[in-house]
Amino acid sequence: MLHCCSNKWEMEVSIGFELRYWTSICVAIDLDIVSSEVVQDGDVIVGRHSEKRPGELMIRGGGQLFIGQEQDNLGGGFNELQSFRGSLADLRIYTKKLATGKTKRYTSCQSFSVSQEPLLEFRNISTTFEVGEVEIEDFNGPSLCSKKKTFDFVFPEPRLFNEAEMLCRALGGRMKVPVNRDDNRELLQLSAPHTNSCANGHVDTLWLGVRGNITDESFYDTFTNRKITYQNFEKNGGKPIEEPETCVTIKGGQDIVESARGIWVSKKCDLERCVACHFLKLPFVRIRGLCGKTEFDKHYFINNDNNTINFIGAFYSKIMAHPPMRNDSKTGDFGYWMISKIGRPEINAKLYKKSPTHYPTGENRWVVENDVCGKSEVTLRMTSCKEQEFSCDDGKCIPLPERCNMEANCLDGSDEIDCSFLVFSEGYDEKKPPPRQNQMSPVNVSIHTAMLSVRAFDLTGFNFVVEIEVRISWHDARLKFHHLNDADFLNVIYLDDKESQMPWMPTVEFLGDAFTSSDVTDRRSSLLVHRVTMPLPDNDERLLEDEIFEGKDNPLVLLKKLTVKTSCQFDLITFPFDTQTCRLGVVLSGVTKDYIALVPDGKGVSYLGNRKLLEYFLTEEKMIRHDEGNFSGQVIELMFQNLSTFYVTSTYIPTFIIVVIGYLVFFFPVEDFNERVMVALTALLVEAAFFTQMSSSIPQTAYLKLVDIWFVYCIISLFLVVVTVVFINWCKVRRDSPLYSFQKSAPGCLLGVGKYTTRSEARLTSRRTALAARLNTLCRVVCPILTALFFVFYLTMAALIDIPKLPIDINAMQFT
Structure with missing residues (x-):
């Protein structure tokens, strides 16, 4: 401004x-x-x-x-x-x-x-x-x-190649690899002030970020894993490359001729040399673990002051290396690093070196004096990782979502260490439910039941068996979660870990119709966390860059795969054209509905299996609210429609055909009584056998079912056919008429009377035959009419019959 x-x-x-x-x-x-x-x-x-x-x-x-x-x-x-x-x-x-x-x-x-x-x-x-x-x-x-937009720093302490690579990586850079002759010359000039400390009696002074590959006899950049395009070996191109590892150094000692300076040399990687780290931009590091009101800076950039590496804070602190108190290395005194506030030297923190090459990268224990945080010792972590990155123990930075994803992304596997998701508040009691945010409203526990299949639908046993997967979710504001993944299956809390503290979990009971309990077999249970929100802002007071999520915004999810066998009060009056309604109750136990309420998640229930069962078709499923006294609950209603086509084709049509066969005897000649009555009796016996067989395969009830009424009709109709055939035949051949009796008593020698008797008998026989024929014709007409009237009555009864329900009021049910 x-x-x-x-x-x-x-x-x-x-x-x-x-x-x-x-x-x-x-x-x-x-x-x-x-x-x-x-x-x-x-x-x-x-x-x-x-x-x-x-x-x-x-x-x-x-x-x-x-x-x-x-x-x-x-x-x-x-x-x-x-x-x-x-x-x-x-x-x-x-x-x-x-x-x-x-x-x-x-x-x-x-x-x-x-x-x-x-x-x-x-x-x-x-x-x-x-x-x-x-x-x-x-x-x-x-x-x-x-x-120039790059930075190169020489770290003038001889160290192994792997240690040198780790140091550069921990500071956000990589080992220097010259890309041309000028770059190689500049590196040599940069290392010139450190010749004495780095040479240590050798002509080569610095490690280069190059390794040899024995397979193809080529040299590769250790950072990019690509073949190098520029190399400055004196002869043979640095070969042969020998096992187990071949690394590359650069000559820079004072005891070599000028023409040999800058030449590359193949060396075993287990030697100690200095290293130059290459940075694409000014390297910054962060200090994690300091309290919010600390007097020290939390961000530093690397600085080379008088050929000494130090760290300059963004505002008013610096980190400097100090020499040993004594000049005797046998005492184990290698000096110390000190964080100090500029202008206030009394405010400082010291890190005593564990070796001459020890830098304050990674996690270290510091001794603090006069900081406002009030601690005399504190564990701090120096990292070059940026926002949304996790710092591995070896210095590598990986994207934060790769933390605890069940795959080791750090070279040392440190990203998969300490992957517990749960952080409990002080005094957490797993036996107590989450506190209500609003004292007037209970904590909601959402439930969704996925019906995987109906394994059995037993009419005779009045029960059914279902495979279900129950998803129960709730929020617990007393919890915090670390490093949640977008994939829920990676956020699993292992229930079989007996040594770890578990969060509060709701207890549910599954109940059947008419106050009955259910047999529940737990096939699989898992507890996980569903990530909904973004993590809280990063807090550098914590050592690690773990993402932290609020429990009040990200729900716990309990998944249960269950096999439930429960009762169902079937009503079979309209069988096999019946519709059955079965109920499965879910009730929260242990905590009253004033504190915990069971609510459906969306629709609350879904069916994933095949709806067509052996005998029934699942037409609808729904979840309705039901409270069991002081406990909150829900009821799942399943509506099943009988697949009556089977009974139509296997029972109704065959039995009707038999009735038709019995009816067809009225089209036989009236004189063929034996054939007529045998066909009718055979049809009656077959119908009775059908009825007996069907009765053994369907539930036995004290009341008549529609299928029973059908069989009763069929048997009675065939019985009437037999009776009618016999009656018609009796009418045709009866001997109890007065004329027939007189004819038998008259003397047969009287010719005139005999002639009269013979003529009279012929007339009577003709009359009886005509009467039987008329009765037979009447049966041909009346039987179809009676059958049609029965069909109308039967279908009307199947469609409109008021099925008497069992006295169950779903809102007043008291499950036990």
């Missing part, structure tokens, strides 16, 4: 800085025409300016210029936390606004000459300015325009 002219004019502009890189900025203001512009490194930055109060814009004299400190009032109101920390070069102030072209060329290092004489500049800062608590040094102008 730029202010001018007694705050009558101001300008707000956003300028970005990148640490350890020079940036050139020009601010130009023309008060006459009220125009302004900011140019940074050749680019014009658009700002937002305004005139706060009208009036003449004028810069008045008599003020004071302070560089690197904000003035809260004229010449005072300073704050050490508002101090400029960095390097400032070539400050100039002009009395006139320079042209945009000039400022762009100047800030982009295209031209350093300006024809106009400045009002103020850094020609002799020691005499022109009053200098305090700053360092002044001559600086080469062209170096201000360096565009």
